[in-house]
Amino acid sequence: MRKPKTYARNYEIPEEELTYSGSVSCPGCGATLAMRYALKALGPKTMVVIPACCWSIIAGPFPYSSLTVPIFHTAFETAGAVSSGIRAALDILGKEDITVMAWAGDGGTFDIGIQALSAAVERNEDFIYVCYDNEAYMNTGIQRSSATPWMAWTTTTPVKHPKDEPKKDIMAIMAAHYIPYTATATIAYPDDMIAKFRKAKSIHGAKFIHVLSPCPPGWKSEASDSIKLSRLAVQSKVFPLYEIEHGEKVTINVWPKDGGVPVSEYLRLQGRFRHLSDENIAAIQAEVDRNWERLVAKAKGSVYTELV
Amino acid sequence: MKKVVTGNYAVSWGARLARAQVIAAYPITPQTSIIEKLATFCADGEMEARFIKVESEHSAMAACIGASAAGARAFTATSGQGLLLMHEVVHWAAGARLPIVMGVVNRAIGPGWNIWTDQNDTLSQRDTGWLQFYCETNQEVLDTTIQAVKIAETVFLPAMVVLDAFLLSHTSEPVDIPDQAEVDAFLPPYRPELKLDLDDPRAFGALVLPSDYMEMRYKIQKAMERAVGVAEAVDHEWGERFGRSWGLVERYRLDDAEIALVTSGTVTGTSRVVVDELRDKGLKIGLLKVRMFRPFPHEKVRQALAGIEKVAVIDRNISFGDSGVFAQEVRAALYRADKRPPVFDFVTGLGGRDIVPATIREIVDYTVAHDAPVEEFTWIGVKK
Ligand SMILES: Cc1ncc(C[n+]2csc(CCOP(=O)(O)OP(=O)(O)O)c2C)c(N)n1
Numbered sequence A: 001m002r003k004p005k006t007y008a009r010n011y012e013i014p015e016e017e018l019t020y021s022g023s024v025s026c027p028g029c030g031a032t033l034a035m036r037y038a039l040k041a042l043g044p045k046t047m048v049v050i051p052a053c054c055w056s057i058i059a060g061p062f063p064y065s066s067l068t069v070p071i072f073h074t075a076f077e078t079a080g081a082v083s084s085g086i087r088a089a090l091d092i093l094g095k096e097d098i099t100v101m102a103w104a105g106d107g108g109t110f111d112i113g114i115q116a117l118s119a120a121v122e123r124n125e126d127f128i129y130v131c132y133d134n135e136a137y138m139n140t141g142i143q144r145s146s147a148t149p150w151m152a153w154t155t156t157t158p159v160k161h162p163k164d165e166p167k168k169d170i171m172a173i174m175a176a177h178y179i180p181y182t183a184t185a186t187i188a189y190p191d192d193m194i195a196k197f198r199k200a201k202s203i204h205g206a207k208f209i210h211v212l213s214p215c216p217p218g219w220k221s222e223a224s225d226s227i228k229l230s231r232l233a234v235q236s237k238v239f240p241l242y243e244i245e246h247g248e249k250v251t252i253n254v255w256p257k258d259g260g261v262p263v264s265e266y267l268r269l270q271g272r273f274r275h276l277s278d279e280n281i282a283a284i285q286a287e288v289d290r291n292w293e294r295l296v297a298k299a300k301g302s303v304y305t306e307l308v
Numbered sequence B: 001m002k003k004v005v006t007g008n009y010a011v012s013w014g015a016r017l018a019r020a021q022v023i024a025a026y027p028i029t030p031q032t033s034i035i036e037k038l039a040t041f042c043a044d045g046e047m048e049a050r051f052i053k054v055e056s057e058h059s060a061m062a063a064c065i066g067a068s069a070a071g072a073r074a075f076t077a078t079s080g081q082g083l084l085l086m087h088e089v090v091h092w093a094a095g096a097r098l099p100i101v102m103g104v105v106n107r108a109i110g111p112g113w114n115i116w117t118d119q120n121d122t123l124s125q126r127d128t129g130w131l132q133f134y135c136e137t138n139q140e141v142l143d144t145t146i147q148a149v150k151i152a153e154t155v156f157l158p159a160m161v162v163l164d165a166f167l168l169s170h171t172s173e174p175v176d177i178p179d180q181a182e183v184d185a186f187l188p189p190y191r192p193e194l195k196l197d198l199d200d201p202r203a204f205g206a207l208v209l210p211s212d213y214m215e216m217r218y219k220i221q222k223a224m225e226r227a228v229g230v231a232e233a234v235d236h237e238w239g240e241r242f243g244r245s246w247g248l249v250e251r252y253r254l255d256d257a258e259i260a261l262v263t264s265g266t267v268t269g270t271s272r273v274v275v276d277e278l279r280d281k282g283l284k285i286g287l288l289k290v291r292m293f294r295p296f297p298h299e300k301v302r303q304a305l306a307g308i309e310k311v312a313v314i315d316r317n318i319s320f321g322d323s324g325v326f327a328q329e330v331r332a333a334l335y336r337a338d339k340r341p342p343v344f345d346f347v348t349g350l351g352g353r354d355i356v357p358a359t360i361r362e363i364v365d366y367t368v369a370h371d372a373p374v375e376e377f378t379w380i381g382v383k384k
């Protein structure tokens, strides 16, 4: 088997902050920390596109901004298209060295924005699209999205009828566009995350980074558990850390220690799963195991060969 | 250089001569040949522009928004359903004060599917904060496209250049295509003071509280009001440079007129013929062409119609539950006039049904025969 590729010791976390101190996000907001790391990795030559989502608020009300780099706030479903327009303008104006980063929630990515996203990556636009995934429409008060996990509670999937459908596999969808780079990341592994953003920046073309983003009010979890939950998501294989190059070359970046932990450890810290029966949890475990095996098989069987 | 071109190609040439830098567009009949031509111009290196071949009109406008915000001159074109799909971001472009210019070929809205002309698509965007110009000829289309860029970039509002499906879009006319150098002298490069800029990092379009939102809307309205004078000055300058100008409205044989037709788009040309014919027969009739619909030139309309005894508005559109839209606007403008003539409204030509001289004559006959309207508006040529 290929030697696991981890970025752990290759990079240091830059000291420079591109987010201002203080934040209007909820305590323990994973999405806020994720932005902090992302910008540390990308540096000041970055422009950020934010469609409607929690980050529309976190970025600060007029006339303030919580970022030191330019922000363009835009309509919910337009991150892919607006980023393409900014990219085109920067290119025609001779500013190819600026990184354009779209920063959207799961609703803006998996659901309403998927058309514009798919089109932008199909055109292989030179930008980084980040989905911070808190697994529901949080800005509007915790409604289900197609990123919401099976059986989770949300206000539109109440406990008496929790979500019936499994989470949409956005990584597979993005990989199916054969874009140069697709990766997952979490705030529990900041060096891995920073390395991935740097790698994305160094690659020309469309890059997609999927960041699991714990959300205490939406997940009904403790604010102090957000990093722990991010780590448990990786260690339980619910959210493996991996990357896919050119849609084919799959690399698992963090292998769960000692074979990992049961999903129940991840689930039990979250009130949105409190109603789950033992059978439900067993079913989730089986599904997670199956997905993991499939991922490992892909990583082992990657047919991709470097183009020269 | 004179060329025989369709209305659509006149739009393409306008965008080319205006040196659009980013084009994002999506095909729809009868607009498609505008962007096909632009794609060819770009591919042949005749335009220095990036053409983003988006997957929808919604994304076309969104991409133009991004491009304009980053400081490039952005252009798109659409029609009918495409414009309706765009609607949310049509508002966004104006709210973000981005001077995007869009060619719109008027096309009737489905169902049932209809690719022919009427104005409901563009008129349903009237409250979005876009300037709107309705054109009568292909020359006017070309000139207006370039003028619109200058006006839009002066007041920081986007602008639609509107032309009738097929009657202009696919009809060829001789058009004078000005020299690039002369257009360059008229239209300087786009250099906005505020844009996405690493050296001046700002957040555009952030959450805005009730304490500030209204001022932003106030400023859009102020810019609209300013656009009346700006559009007039730009048209005047165009006239001096190129020997043609179009006016925000055009008075045709109105000086001693008792009846005034109010028209927009290609109906104007047909109406001119009928006005001439009826003048020869001794009827004191003229017409007022409304070229700029947003901002609505209230004062000009009031002045032009002062002393008129009866006004007959021809509306190739309908606001369901009310009347034709141009009539609403004309009535509103006249409400503040010293003497208010009766305003007759005629809704006709929907979905591309021909408006021929006989149609206009019927409208005039009705107006002559009645002292005042007996209904909110009158259908012409409908099978009831
Ligand atoms: C066209 C449109 N529909 C609905 C909304 C309302 N809306 C704003 S944010 C949001 C949910 C965002 O969810 P997600 O993308 O997951 O981001 P999160 O709020 O969870 O961070 C919704 C439904 C909107 N702004 N625009």
Ligand code: SF4
Pocket: A024, A025, A026, A027, A028, A029, A030, A031, A032, A054, A058, A134, A138, A139, A214, A215, A216, A217, A218
């Ligand atoms: S609701 Fe969730 S995603 Fe939104 S700010 Fe709060 S913690 Fe962050």
Ligand SMILES: [Mg+2]
Pocket: A105, A106, A107, A132, A133, A134, A135, A136, A137, A138
């Ligand atoms: Mg969400």
